[in-house]
Amino acid sequence: MRYLTQRTTQRAADRAEEQRRAAALAEERRAEQIRTVLEFIRFALEAEGVAHARPSLWEVGDEWYRTARPAMDGLRIAENGVQLLCPAGLHSSTTAYARALNQAVWQEGDGTSLAERLEPFKAEFLAVARRSLSLTSQVTATRATLRCARGRWLVAVGLRVLNKPFRRFPELLP
Structure with missing residues (x-):
């Protein structure tokens, strides 16, 4: 009987450890995705600044070009990093925004302001990035600490809490 109890306890501990590792790995991936998106945004803002500073006449090797090329x-x-590390839904808006920035930097404008040309692509990218990262955070929210009616703290491992009411045991809600 002790053997069965110990074996069951060990299996439960192993499952809990595996779930903890999976949650930690998912959180690390999410943090890496956030860093990648932030890096793309940083370079996009730098490219936008270069596009604003673009002279009407420039040559390869002049001061503006030495700033624009890097x-x-x-x-x-950064665009390739987003495509490599982030969900597939983010790829098309990232590519569209990067292409719009590339045209704004290297080609003469068509008479419209730079903000008018870039704003639709920028807004779409930011909206898709927000949705993508919020979905990732909901999926990785597999651990929740709940307070029961008697004041004790329980840790529910593997419980998904996605801003939905916990109907089965309402007394566990904080």
């Missing part, structure tokens, strides 16, 4: 290279690298 900014655009960084933007391309």
